[in-house]
Amino acid sequence: MTMVGGATGLDTRQQAWAAAASVPDPEVPCVTVADLGILRSVELVDGVAVARVTPTYSGCPAVLAIELAVEAALRDAGFEARVERVVSPAWTTDWITPEGREKLRDYGIAPPQQASSSIRSLFGEIEVACPRCGSAKTERLSEFGSTACKAHWRCLACREPFDYFKCI
Structure with missing residues (x-):
């Protein structure tokens, strides 16, 4: 497992989630990617924090900015990071x-x-x-x-x- 701040296992995954979840939406900065439900998961895979993000819609102009911001937030928190775009199931405002x-x-x-x-x-x-x-x-x-x-x-x-x- 990746070591961050002396924690391992679930604590580390929670730290990674918290870092990624804190990223504000660039078009609607009052909400985070977690608030919108577009941050699907954050897992540790072979020492890399892998965040999965679903765009709000296929033509969303902010999707790349969001992915880069999530990756940067994870790196700033001390993680090696990767962001994966997940398009199925499609995001809904119900999330x-x-x-x-x-x-x-x-x-x-x-x-x-x-x-x-x-x-x-x-x-x-x-x-x-x-x-x-x-x-x-x-x-x-x-x-x-x-x-x-x-x-x-x-x-x-x-x-x-x-x-x-x-x-x-």
């Missing part, structure tokens, strides 16, 4: 942790609806609560937000615009 959803809301982004397999949530027939005031009286302004994974909405109660993290 965002409850903590990640709360971080998005606190940042002013409405988190995606649960149950991404729902036809209603996939095709925009949804009720999105305002992340600022909590009102359900909102309207979609544009299917396109500041990044490909977000849509632009407005609250009719507090009149504030906000992003909604699209259901995938």
Whole structure:
């Protein structure tokens, strides 16, 4: 097993996980790769920390930056590191942790609806609560937000615009 900080076995794997899990998403920096559920696993294989990452979607422009940041975080924590891209099963917004959803809301982004397999949530027939005031009286302004994974909405109660993290 790899030795880091005098720990071996599970403690070392937990250290590797913690290092990789701390990497923020470059497009939505309020959440980490672990919050988003795109960090699938971190294992020690022949002394190398191997992190497995699933892109949010096939055309995500941030995937290479994320992989490099995860590798750098592992190396900074004292590990020899490798990152593997895992594309199956495909990532879904259902993988965002409850903590990640709360971080998005606190940042002013409405988190995606649960149950991404729902036809209603996939095709925009949804009720999105305002992340600022909590009102359900909102309207979609544009299917396109500041990044490909977000849509632009407005609250009719507090009149504030906000992003909604699209259901995938």
